[in-house]
Structure formats: structure tokens, C-alpha cells
Amino acid sequence: xxxxxxxxxxxxxxxxxxxxxxxxxxxxxxxxxxxxxxxxxxxxxxxxxxxxxxxxxxxxxxxxxxxxxxxxxxxxxxxxxxxxxxxxxxxxxxxxxxxxxxxxxxxxxxxxxxxxxxxxxxxxxxxxxxxxxxxxxxxxxxxxxxxxxxxxxxxxxxxxxxxxxxxxxxxxxxxxxxxxxxxxxxxxxxxxxxxxxxxxxxxxxxxxxxxxxxxxxxxxxxxxxxxxxxxxxxxxxxxxxxxxxxxxxxxxxxxxxxxxxxxxxxxxxxxxxxxxxxxxxxxxxxxxxxxxxxxxxxxxxxxxxxxxxxxxxxxxxxxxxxxxxxxxxxxxxxxxxxxxxx
Ligand SMILES: NC(=O)c1ccc[n+]([C@@H]2O[C@H](COP(=O)([O-])OP(=O)(O)OC[C@H]3O[C@@H](n4cnc5c(N)ncnc54)[C@H](O)[C@@H]3O)[C@@H](O)[C@H]2O)c1
Numbered sequence: 467x468x469x470x471x472x473x474x475x476x477x478x479x480x481x482x483x484x485x486x487x488x489x490x491x492x493x494x495x496x497x498x499x500x501x502x503x504x505x506x507x508x509x510x511x512x513x514x515x516x517x518x519x520x521x522x523x524x525x526x527x528x529x530x531x532x533x534x535x536x537x538x539x540x541x542x543x544x545x546x547x548x549x550x551x552x553x554x555x556x557x558x559x560x561x562x563x564x565x566x567x568x569x570x571x572x573x574x575x576x577x578x579x580x581x582x583x584x585x586x587x588x589x590x591x592x593x594x595x596x597x598x599x600x601x602x603x604x605x606x607x608x609x610x611x612x613x614x615x616x617x618x619x620x621x622x623x624x625x626x627x628x629x630x631x632x633x634x635x636x637x638x639x640x641x642x643x644x645x646x647x648x649x650x651x652x653x654x655x656x657x658x659x660x661x662x663x664x665x666x667x668x669x670x671x672x673x674x675x676x677x678x679x680x681x682x683x684x685x686x687x688x689x690x691x692x693x694x695x696x697x698x699x700x701x702x703x704x705x706x707x708x709x710x711x712x713x714x715x716x717x718x719x720x721x722x723x724x725x726x727x728x729x730x731x732x733x734x735x736x737x738x739x740x741x742x743x744x745x746x747x748x749x750x751x752x753x754x755x756x757x758x759x760x761x762x763x764x765x766x767x768x769x770x771x772x773x774x775x776x777x778x779x780x781x782x783x784x785x786x787x788x789x790x791x792x793x794x795x796x797x798x799x800x801x802x803x804x805x806x807x808x
Pocket of ligand 1: 477478479480481482483484501502503504505506507508524525526527544545546547548549562563567586587588589645646647648649650655
């Protein structure tokens with residue numbers, strides 16, 4: 467499919483992934499429109515393409531703003547989300563954006579006869595998926611699996627996906643949802659709780675890397691250019707409300723990730739193991755009684771000790787998704803970018 471001269475709306479386009487997606491769409495000749503409330507997004511993320519795109523400062527939870535933004539568009543990519551906020555808190559903005567905002571986009575896209583809406587979801591939409599005895603999942607997680615939920619974030623992403631499922635059959639709008647896995651790359655938010663950004667930042671500061679638990683949980687990191695290509699390629703699938711994993715296709719446990727970061731950065735730091743006794747609980751955490759029994763809190767954020775490694779064969783089969791950037795290459799690029807920052 468060619469997207470040359472197509473008018474494409476990117477919600478959350480001033481964010482980390484959204485800005486990379488917009489750059490690529492411009493490169494491919496699309497007419498890009500961004501709607502972003504700039505809660506975590508930054509105008510400088512769009513500096514490279516600011517003269518080539520239209521930017522609407524707006525909120526997708528407001529139907530009137532969404533309707534105007536969607537009018538005349540051929541395709542919609544929905545990436546807006548208050549993602550920088552921690553996933554355990556009781557944030558109204560998660561519902562406003564992830565549920566109401568997604569519904570607004572679906573409704574406006576139906577009315578304005580958009581050709582396809584691609585909704586960006588997350589690995590968090592899986593909930594807790596383990597072996598039947600509670601052990602870490604041994605195989606790659608595929609779209610037909612699901613588990614018990616413990617994250618407000620995950621539930622709103624799942625709700626958005628579910629709304630996307632009813633629109634192809636009930637309202638004639640082609641949709642699909644993409645579950646991103648641990649995306650990283652330039653412009654990544656340095657305040658995020660991801661182990662990778664924390665490790666890189668600590669190496670830059672010459673501080674030891676803190677590691678909680680055995681560190682053997684597996685992750686499937688995705689370099690941003692891979693997820694961007696996959697997101698654009700997904701326009702080629704049918705759009706019957708299906709859900710697809712998009713990941714880097716590799717796997718690394720946290721100990722190996724820490725070692726890779728130290729090797730790449732050549733930093734003079736060690737891996738320091740911390741235990742339950744070292745945990746610091748601030749007031750907010752103490753007030754929220756649930757933990758789902760699966761997530762441990764450290765003084766640096768929360769740690770999820772399960773495996774999340776994606777089976778990406780469905781995305782490969784339906785729209786040819788094939789990630790290209792290895793974790794080694796990606797961490798090197800990310801380190802170079804981090805060093806360019808003040
Ligand atoms: N980065 C990852 O590892 C990862 C993993 C899984 C899923 N995702 C999903 O990918 C998408 C992009 O994530 P990101 O890492 O680029 O985050 P980000 O915070 O950099 O980007 C999100 C953008 O959405 C904007 N936004 C938030 N609420 C809005 C609203 N109501 N109306 C309009 N704009 C709004 C923010 O200002 C920001 O520019 C999100 O939907 C996120 O849930 C990301």
C-alpha cells in the first residue's frame with residue numbers, strides 16, 4: 467500500500483514513538499497531522515519535521531477536537547496516552563485517554579469514513595500470564611493468551627482494544643491494535659521505570675546498577691525504528707479488529723541486560739543486588755494496598771518479575787513484520803543519544 471499524499475492523523479505524535487512515526491510518514495510522502503495535549507510530549511521532538519506537518523494542540527478525550535482532527539484523514543494512528551505516569555496509580559487520565567479518547571477516535575473515524583484506524587496498545591494488556599503452577603512463562607507470549615490483570619494501565623489498553631474489535635463488524639470501520647513490547651531509542655523518557663533507561667542513566671552518572679530479585683526475568687526489547695516500520699506495515703492487514711504483538715523478537719534477562727549496558731558504556735560501575743530490606747516505601751505506595759502479589763517495589767520504582775517475550779509470527783504472517791535492530795546495536799545507539807543530551 468502506498469501512503470504517498472495520504473492524510474494521516476497521529477495522536478500523541480509529539481511523544482517518543484509518535485515523533486519517530488511522524489518522521490517516517492513524512493519521509494514516505496504522507497501529509498501528517500498530529501494531535502497532542504503535550505502532557506508528556508515535547509514540541510522539540512518534532513523539530514526535524516515542523517515545517518512539513520500540521521500540529522493540533524488538543525486532547526483526544528474531547529470529542530469536538532477529535533472530530534475536527536479526523537475530518538479528511540485517510541488513516542489514524544492512535545498513540546496518545548499519559549504513558550509517563552506510573553502504571554499502578556489511580557489516574558483518571560488513563561480512562562479519559564485510553565478509553566474515552568479511543569472511543570472518540572473510533573466514532574469520528576467511522577463518521578468521516580477513515581480507511582483504517584491503528585490503535586497502539588501494550589504488553590500490559592496481557593495481565594499476568596504464567597505457567598499453570600505460577601512459574602515464569604517458558605514460551606513466547608502469543609495473542610491468544612491472557613491473564614489476571616493488576617494494572618489500571620493494562621485494563622484501559624485492553625478496553626481500547628476491545629472497542630476496536632466491535633467497529634469493523636458493527637460500524638464498518640477497519641481497525642487493529644498493536645501490542646508494543648518495551649520500546650526504546652532516542653527521545654525515550656529518562657524518567658521512565660524501564661530497567662534499560664535506568665541502567666544507562668546510572669552508567670552516565672557513574673553509579674552502580676541496582677538489581678532487585680534474581681534478575682532472570684526475560685524481556686523482549688524493541689528498537690523504535692522497528693516498531694515504527696511495523697506500525698506502518700500494519701496498514702496492509704485486513705483491519706478486522708485483530709490484535710498483534712510487535713517486539714524486537716529477541717530476549718534478554720535483566721542481569722544480561724545490565725552486563726550489556728556496562729560493556730557498551732564502558733562505565734566503571736558494578737551491579738549491586740538489593741533485597742526486600744533495602745526497599746523504601748513512600749507514602750503513596752503505603753496508601754495503595756494492592757500489589758497483585760506479583761510486583762515488587764524498590765526505591766526506584768516497581769519491578770515486575772515475570773517473563774514477557776513476544777511471539778511475533780502473527781504480525782509477520784499478516785503484514786510481513788520483521789524487526790532488524792539487535793539489542794546490542796540498539797543499546798549502542800541509545801547510549802550515543804543519551805550522551806548528546808545535556
Ligand atoms: N514506550 C514503550 O515502551 C511502550 C510500550 C508499550 C506501549 N506503548 C504505547 O505506545 C504509545 C506511545 O508511547 P510513548 O512511549 O511514545 O509515550 P509518550 O509519553 O512519549 O507519548 C505519548 C504522547 O501522548 C500525548 N498524550 C497523552 N494524553 C493525551 C491526550 N489525552 N490527548 C492527546 N495527546 C495525549 C503525550 O503528550 C505524548 O506526546 C502509548 O500509547 C503507549 O501506551 C509504549
